[in-house]
Amino acid sequence: MSFVEYGDTIKDGDTAIVFLGHESMFPVKVQHGTVTQTKYGVIRHSTDLIGKKYGSKVTCSKGGWVFILHPTPELWTMNLPHRTQILYSTDISIITMMLELKPGSIVCESGTGSGSLSHALIRTVAPTGHLYTVEFHQQRAEKAREEFREHGVEHLVTVTNQDVCKNGFGVSNIADAVFLDIPSPWEAIGHAKSALKAEGGRICSFSPCIEQVQRTCLAMEEYGFTEINTLEILLRVYNVRTISLQIPDLGKTAEENSSTDFDSSNPSNQGSPCANLQQGTVQFKSGVPLREVVGHTGYLTFATKS
């Protein structure tokens, strides 16, 4: 296993994701002789995990079962131990594309935080690229280093413990892209510019508040960045449900009711049980939005140095 390469079987020392069902999962570090408790019973690493294929169903002691998944940056994002507020995959995906990242890209990031974005960046720039990430909080920087080592990606990342606004990224003229997720990004724009390659590159700043965006945009303009563009991306998740609606009784006879063709008005329910299971109801499949969704994460401001 590695976060940058698929492996078939689970090995000692791997990080694996235990999938319990319905969005409930957690990461485990696979170790000989260790056991993990789940609500379905105990998983014994030596016999239940090591040597098994990723994606296998593992039966726990109480007869329940779980799936063991190969780690990916996306699964890690959903399961990592939070040390800070993190970026989720929706924002990460647009950041990666808008920064034009690909294998071989050199990226600077600050702050490292919980390493959610870092793992995704490393995945994308591997095997020949590199991530220079700056975190001013010493403990967080240490923890991130440890995680990168455990996940087999330490050769692709350099963690520096310093203040990016004062001391910059510790590199100059080598980056294809810079990402900023700090409280005062406008103070780091100058450092970002000098970290980027002489021939140019892309920059992105993530800020929750519009006032931060305002100051950042001004700073970017001042430093000669072009193509300044601010956007926001929101994820809408739908639950797939079979809904049944009752037909109101308007005093018509049963015969008249059945002759009314409700289904034709709803072409979506082909192949779904649209027959009236109960008298006087119509069933159809629907994508129902969750009751509560994320309304705002942050504004993403992109720009080009050319």
Added chain:
Amino acid sequence: RKIIFEKQWFYLDNAIGHIYGTTFEVTSGGNLQPKQEVEEATTETKEAGTDNRNIVDDGKSQKLTHDDIKALKDKGIKGQEIVQQLIENSTTFRDKTEFAQDKYIKKKKKKYEAVITIVKPSTRILSTMYYAREPGKINHLRYDTLAQMLTLGNIRAGNKMIVMETCAGLVLGAVMERMGGKYHGYGSIIQMYPGGGPVRAATSCFGFPKPFYDNLHEFPLSKVDSLLSGTFSTETLPSEPEDNVLVEEESNGLTDEKQTSLQETEEESTTEAAMEINQTEEQETMDINAEDVDFKETKEKENKENVREKQRKQWERRRKLIETAALLREKNADGLIVASKFHPTPLLLSLLEFVAPSRPFVVYCQYKEPLLECYTKLRERGGVINLKLSETWLRNYQVLPDRSHPKLTMSGGGGYLLSGITVVLDKGKPDSSNSEALKMEEPSSKRCKVQDLHC
């Protein structure tokens, strides 16, 4: 070569040798290279009103007539100067607020100062462009949705990916970019195609170096069933060589056409690499013409050579097909990406067979309903977990001092995604997957009922 873009025409010759991101001004015919940044002529005393209570729209505020403006243009006067003239001859300009003056200048600049910037092609540029220019050709796949697909699919160097798309090759190009290094790609991609051959018009706009195509395989969708059932034979395969050749030629033609139309329409124009390709192609056709005139007698001989050439190509195609079939038969792909005009359910039910367990898959569809069905069918089939139906909304902002606000909401038109992860499918207990589905659905349906009650 003459290129038309936004009612302007120009030659690209002068642009060669400049770095990407250089801005050019169009003159009559060729390209000029102006300064990166024109210094704003803001030295004049700034006079501005505070509100518009005294500004009346009488249609007479601009003292220059249409004919005057046309005359200025015909004289070949710089756009910048025309804008200056328009400002000077506007009676209301000085009464406008500072913001309105800004807006006025910006509008006029857009119209009279034609500048184009030549940038390097990338997924960002091409997907934004395709969505704006030709959304029909990419099934209205918005760029943020494409970005989601690449992330959800864990696309990266070293993967063995299966891609089924009818998005002009844009999705394929995006996957290739994420799997490619500086000189060659890492890993392999198998493109499943409907009809006679894969369409890669947008792929060619990326200007990938040739070695990128070494590990790009293609396989006809119409042979998937026989491959799965084991009745696949290479003998029956290239039985339509004529067709194949025709379609290939056709798609090549499309590619060329596409490149031109892109160059014609897109402000952020295409690569030098693509231009080189076009040039060599032109040379080739010229060579062929010359041959035709010179060796009329040897035509027969040539024909024979053509036949041999055709057979060689056919053989080559068959060899590649066998290779690709072998790759698929291993059933260990690292992911599946589907974005097509077809119904996703049958595609997914078949193509997922080729994917290894614990790998992500992503299906795009312009409409939500087919994905609802696909979701249900996948649950029945089993072998997949963490199914998620989603959509992203994208909002752009105008950020200016004291004038920040959202620009436009783009919702609805970006399409929907169904994603999930494959797991080992246990064939012993066929109903276990059903019970899983039931178990998983139960708590949420309960929640649903609670919701109903609340309403």
